[in-house]
Amino acid sequence: xxxxxxxxxxxxxxxxxxxxxxxxxxxxxxxxxxxxxxxxxxxxxxxxxxxxxxxxxxxxxxxxxxxxxxxxxxxxxxxxxxxxxxxxxxxxxxxxxxxxxxxxxxxxxxxxxxxxxxxxxxxxxxxxxxxxxxxxxxxxxxxxxxxxxxxxxxxxxxxxxxxxxxxxxxxxxxxxxxxxxxxxxx
Numbered sequence: 429x430x431x432x433x434x435x436x437x438x439x440x441x442x443x444x445x446x447x448x449x450x451x452x453x454x455x456x457x458x459x460x461x462x463x464x465x466x467x468x469x470x471x472x473x474x475x476x477x478x479x480x481x482x483x484x485x486x487x488x489x490x491x492x493x494x495x496x497x498x499x500x501x502x503x504x505x506x507x508x509x510x511x512x513x514x515x516x517x518x519x520x521x522x523x524x525x526x527x528x529x530x531x532x533x534x535x536x537x538x539x540x541x542x543x544x545x546x547x548x549x550x551x552x553x554x555x556x557x558x559x560x561x562x563x564x565x566x567x568x569x570x571x572x573x574x575x576x577x578x579x580x581x582x583x584x585x586x587x588x589x590x591x592x593x594x595x596x597x598x599x600x601x602x603x604x605x606x607x608x609x610x611x612x613x614x
Contacts, residue, residue, distance in 0.1 A: 431554035431583040433529040435473050435594045438556075439522060440466060442479040443512065443534030443541050447488030453535050453563040454570065460493055462561035462587040463533055465609045467497045469591045472605045476525055477502040480512055482540060510540050513547035522553075529554040531590055533561035538573035545577050555582035558590045 445463060450456045470477045477499050481490055484506060489495065507515045522530070530553050532541055541562055545555045557577060564570040574584045588610055595603050 431529060431556055431581070433531070433554060433556055433583075433593060434596070435475060437527050438475055438529045438531060438594060439525060439527045440470050440475055440477045441512070441530050441532050441534075441544070442467070442477065442490075442494065443532060443544060444480055444482045444487075444536070445491055445494055445534050446481055446484065447491055449482075449487050449535060450491055452565050454565065454567050455563060458560055459533075459535060459563040460491060462558060463494050464497055465587050465591065466531070466533055466558055466561055467494065467499070468609060469594065469606055471497075471499045472602050473594055475594070476527070478505060478512075478521070479503070480505045480507050480534075480540075482510075483508050511543035511547045512540070513544060513551070519551060522548075528552075529556060531556045531558060533558040533587075535562065536564045536569070537562040538564050538569040542573045542577065545582055546580065549577075549580055549582060556590060557582055557584040558587045559584045561587050 453459060479502055505512060505515060505518060509515050512518050530548055532545055534541055549555055559574055578584050591606060
């Protein structure tokens with residue numbers, strides 16, 4: 429059964445887009461730009477956002493442009509586990525929101541994003557990957573992770589698809605607020 433996701437059912441999870449790791453990621457600008465689009469959508473649509481930093485003392489904090497655009501209500505998780513689900517209290521925090529779908533984006537697709545998505549699938553969540561807002565050091569690793577997750581039931585689609593699906597229709601104030609994110613040249 430395909431993942432069905434609506435704004436009132438969805439949580440965003442931004443994983444480990446950190447200062448010392450991002451420069452080694454293939455097409456880091458696209459990961460950040462699409463992450464910014466998703467964070468803007470989260471703000472406009474009032475979606476809960478969780479974000480993680482993997483061992484920030486060693487890898488540094490999340491990159492500035494994303495940090496500056498986090499919704500005020502975003503929840504931070506510092507972690508050392510590759511799967512967010514292996515950090516104490518994480519799955520309980522998600523469960524308390526009673527939202528069955530999680531949109532994941534961040535780095536690295538084949539390590540922390542994959543590990544977290546697999547564990548969340550096992551917890552019964554519908555998983556949507558904003559594929560162009562995820563990245564790995566090597567493109568083949570990114571592609572292999574997306575293929576693996578699709579075969580396990582996750583939906584991997586472009587950021588634009590995620591946002592339009594959550595909008596649901598045109599002509600709304602939210603649509604008008606987010607439309608500039610996808611106009612030519614943005």
